[in-house]
Amino acid sequence: MDFKRIQLLLLIFFLVFDIYLFQMLLARSEVNSQVTTQIETTIEEDLSARNIRYEELSKETTTLPLVKANSSDLLVENLSQLEGQNASINDRGELISTFNEAIPLNIGLDRTTETLNEDQIEQLRANFLSQPSYFIEGTAYDSFRYLPDERIISIRMNAYEGRMIADGSAELRLILDENYNLIQYIQTYQDHIQPLSTERNIISERMALEIINQRADTTIPDNSTITRMRQCYYRSSNLEDFDIYSPAWGIIYRSEDGQSGTVYIDATRGTLIEHRKMDLNI
Structure with a gap:
């Protein structure tokens, strides 16, 4: 067999082999596409089968920065401005204070109140949070939630x-008494909160719910209602001179027996945040 004939046979062999590899690649791509389609429908099907109610899940992704906050002794340094209360700082840096007498808020709270309206929030800001004898830097707090x-x-x-x-x-x-008067409060504070320059990719709320649904230890109970999913921040690094805060998803649900719960996902890593790092109510 001459050399040219051997070259021709080798050329034919490699051509046929390349065609075979190309067909295998197409087949694998088709399988991957089918798997992806299956994943995209699994979360909705699973929630429906478990009678978990929810709003439409967004697939939108975005970017958010990490946030830095400086360590501060502001609460310790300004304790003397507080009046009519017994205030102290514990070893975790929390200011814990009890008023000498219960303070009527007069904002219309009663047993039927489930959330605060804008008028109630404005009254709290104007009549209490802005008063330095009641609170240190009270107007620095902006996000209100009532836990009835x-x-x-x-x-x-x-x-x-x-x-x-x-x-x-x-x-x-x-903290309110049975007559909805203010009797005590607990305060923590972060100073000079500012975003860092680097933006991080944030997973979608749908992907965050998929991550929770895949874990047996954080599964939302059957027959629950997902009442809200919101982006927030949590302290991911606690350093000597400053803290770093990372974006998170908070998935809030109400179970069949009326109990509320929240599960948190790190929105940049896509990992569950341990409960010990989080306050369980958003």
Whole structure:
């Protein structure tokens, strides 16, 4: 067999082999496409089968920065401005204060109140949060939530463009008595909150729910209602001179027996945030 004939046979062999590899690649791409389609429908089918109610899940992704906050002794340094209360700082840096007498809020709270309206929020800001004898830097807290079962008004500092710090490290928690008067509060504070220059990719709310649904230990109970999904921040690094806050998804649900729960996902890594790092109510 001459050399040219061997070359021709080799050329034919490699040509046929390349065609075979190309066909295999097409087949694998088709399988991957089918798997992807299956994944995209699994979360909706699973939630429906478990009778979990929810709003339409967004697939939109975005970018958000990490946020830096400086360590601060502001609460310690300004304790003397507070009047009519017994205030102290514990070893975790929380200001805990009890008023000498219960303070009527006069904003219309009663047993039927489930949320605060804008008028109630403005009254709290004007009549209480802005008063330095009541609170230190009270107007720095912007994100309001009322917890009717506990009679607590939780007010959080925001990290970036209205996204609050949800882990309890920048919170003013007002505790009310059975007559909805203010009797005590717990305060934490972060100073000079500012975004860092680098933007991070944020997973969609649909992807965050998929991550939760894949874990047995964080599965939302059957027959629940997902009441809200919102972007927030949590303290991901606690350093000596400053803290770093990362974006997160908070998935809030109400179970069949009326109990509320929240599960948090790191929105940049797509990982579950341990409960010990988070305050469980958004």
